[in-house]
Amino acid sequence: MTDIAIAPRRESALGALFKHARYVVGENPVTGFAFALFVLIVLASVFGPHIVPYDPLASDTTQALKPPNAHHWFGTDQLGRDVFSRVVVATRLDFFIAVASVALVFLMGGLAGVAAGFFGGWTDRIVGRIADTIMAFPLFVLAMGIVAALGNTVQNIILATAIVNFPLYARIARAEANIRREAGFVEAARLSGNSDWRILTFQILPNVFPILVVQMSLTMGYAILNAAGLSFIGLGVRPPTPEWGIMVAEGSQFMVSGEWWNATFPGAALMVAVFCFNLLGDGLRDMVDPRRRT
């Protein structure tokens, strides 16, 4: 960056990152748009239950299956519950499932992959074999099997979504750790008497971290789709809990008789969230990838 030379004082790391983020957003308005959507999703998941006009669980049979109107923006479902309130409140659960599963696979896959790439040998072979075995399954089918075997709960949905993403993270982390194994700064750290574990924690991990963070935002969309798909077929989240996948499933029977709003709004929310994460992931990659940095 040329303006650093002109700048009278050194910027803090955070300030530099912020400046760079603003540059990236300015360069690519799509990322800015995705970021705005992301903020909206976060706000909805934090404040959702407090700001919605109706109780998402309160049914009112006199108002059942009303199309969108001034009182019920997204209409009402078969029990007279307000679809808008349910869609907004569901954001928290869907967002939580996605974040939790991505964080979990980040820990499992990231650590296993880094260890495999750094130590090589048996560690590498075992991690590689586990990843290959997972990859031998169609991923959604494996997730179904895991939830079916471990029990039909939200925790197991999170775990299953994390497990099916494991090979992706492990492979990326392995490759990134492997190319840094013989790097100059690692050699220097080793020569100054650091143990393997210390090098792994303080030299390798911080370097692999940004790449995995990008991967996290790229897989967030997939995690949401996977979890919503599982709850669409009746796994994990149970009615009457508001969740996008299950709302689409409940609304699907009314689609053939023309009550479209029941399934369409939660489905659209799902789509917007996934779209947002995909765009954001692409934008974040541009930010972290040094080759595209200017």
Place this chain on the structure above:
Amino acid sequence: MLTMILKRLAMAIPSLIGVVVVTFLLTRALPGDPAAYFAGPAATPQAIQEVRVKLGLDKPLLAQFGHYVVDLVHGNLGTSLTTGQSVASELRNRLPASAELTLLGLIVSIVIAVPLGILAATKPNSLLDHACRIISTAGVSLPVFFTGLILVYVFYYLLGWAPAPLGRLDVFFTEPPRVTGFYLIDSLIAGDPATFMAALKQLILPALTLAIFSLAPIARMTRASMLAVLSSDFVRTARSSGLSAYTVIVTYAFRNAMLPVITTLGMVFSFLLGANVLVEKVFAWPGIGSYAVEALLASDFAPVQGFVLTMAVMYVMLNLLIDVLYGLIDPRVRLEA
């Protein structure tokens, strides 16, 4: 070529072993006592003990695994608790429905995505290129069950063009005599165009749903690899030799650009087989996916296990097929092997 196929076959064996081990471990991970579980909720302690001995659950884990493998070799996947039917025969009966749907979905997807990708690559930054990018980004963001429902709403409810999303054939038609299990092929063999059309009508929407879902990766990959090939030396030479644009693109560039696309098909199949389950649920399609979902909701594990195993074995086989196909198209792969 034969050595390559044999080598690739040998490489599939560890994957298959892994798949069998995982599906075995999944049943043993069932919460609580599997014997009590398989005996049903109303079972007496003696009955549970009987089931335990019958299932071999009183033996050590390794012996149980041996038992499981022997059963698998005999094609025995257990019996369903709810229907009392053998899981293997049920899966065999329902597999053609799923296969017909998935394959048609894939064909539709390739027929749309490959030309789209090629056209987008030949005219970068044109309107068509942007359209290709928007379609492929939207395609990955759309939940497959949601696309299916929207298609049902538009083409069944609003326009009335498609039949009700209720299975493979309208109630007024009878199933064609079973040869392949694919209604489209069987009705043609039986010389029954009316049934063929009826089956096709039922298939169009679910196949289109799967196609929209799998369009994105194929179109993206075709575009990217066509762009790379079109800027290569041999294409420039072909162009400068005065060959027509069609010959250059189709004969020279396309054949080389296809290789990475075929590799992505492996990933596409992983998504497609999973998405198939959701699409079957939306369209009440009597395939193996909806069989597994019904069993899942009834906590009937044997069909789910059989389903997961069947899907995984099919997926391993498909990847094998893709690699062999790769060898057929690209002679260099054969030489290396």
